[in-house]
Amino acid sequence: MSFVEFDPDLNPHAGGWSPQACRRLVARVAHVLQGPFAPEQLVDAPTKSLGLMVLDGLALVQVAAGRAPIGWLIGAEDLVRPWEMTENSLLKDASWVALSPLRIALLDGEFARRASGMDSVTEALLTKVAQTSHWLFAKSLVTGTSVIEERLLLLFAALGERWGKATSAGVLVAMPLTHQVLATLIGARRPSVSTALSELSAAGLLRRTAEGWLLCRNCTGGGRPRQPRCWPKYAETLGFALN
Template sequence: MTQRRETQPGEVCLLDAFPQLTAELETAEAERARGELMVRVERVPAGAWRPPASPAAGPIDLGLLLIDGLLARHVLVADTRATELIGRGDLLRPSDHEGEDAPVPFGVAWTVLEPLTVAVLDAEVTEAACRWPQLIVAIVKAAVGRSFSLADHFALSHLRRVDDRLMVMFWHFADRWGSVRPEGVVVPLRLTHEMLGEIIGAQRPSVTTALGQIEAAGRISRRREGGWVLHGEPPQRLQTTDEGAAK
């Protein structure tokens, strides 16, 4: 029988923090891993965030795994800003590259939209997880999944109509963060028009106009407590002309 390592203050079991990992292991192996894979957790309040340089920044550290909350990563090129939303199950390594050494330097800023709980996957965790290759594969899947999400957002930002960009974005968010309710699919994210524009590649006035159009059409409605409700089904066909669309 594997002896469990004593849990320290501020630690959680990685399998509890990231339940998808449990599905990759047989019951006996999961029980063994549960006793050995303890990770340090850090909590970050809402607001501007400057990631510390030290946690999970070593050569064999995997990084930071978000286990709760919502984070925005802003990339600034000249006077243009693009935003990526990062949530539960995403892996990040903030100190790897902040843009200073790029051929055309860019800036990076972070905003915690909902208080974060992050698991620090440091060298000790990496060494322990390597005993179960399935876990390493699952963690890599989390990183690859984030890259797929970025590719999806890159594609939707090229749609001609701003209303189409918004609807594709909302349904993408619904798939990840939404819940089905009697009134529709609730997307509880509280995002400003400016931030929506940074996500889809549009100016704030165009976003405001397009939101008014799709709300008037009954495709979405605002929640009093923040966020949105999506009505009907995801769009199967998108408009191919700019008629009536915000620009």
């Protein structure tokens, strides 16, 4: 499919690319089923590739880290080069799991050759790389507190800002996030996360729904203090009132 079709940001002209230019920007798309997969095997010559861009779906990348694994999410518009992770000894044994079916654009060597000399493409891809880097840095901030409830709130603030849908009751994060996945994302053990989620639910801050997780605008429960220490940053990120 044409790269312009799924990434209009690549098109610098209001009138659109010419048909000839669009044909140059055709990328193969891999369909990955839910479950473990090896991203480096999706392209024939990884070192000659620009990378892999997720079009749809969600993947969990995790590594062993002490008592509990730690991981991060890769989703739509993320541009990654998984084969370069082996250069970091802490990441070389990372495992990838598709939490939902994935569509991944393969920006392989052939695509790189056709796109060479197209400055707008290079600029757009660098922007995607920067966005992915900034997202991963923001996610890493959740471990800045030792309080599991606050880690979860900060994580959901980041998820809500990027993938959430505003509703009258709050922000809905429609993602398949189990207690174990959440534990991996914040670097905690699953039993501790389950307890913390129960307390956040009792406090009216967070509610699990059939679609995912609802980040509530108002804290109305009686379990914990009305406003946790991280509430200002949480509320600001999601556009909630601070009072």
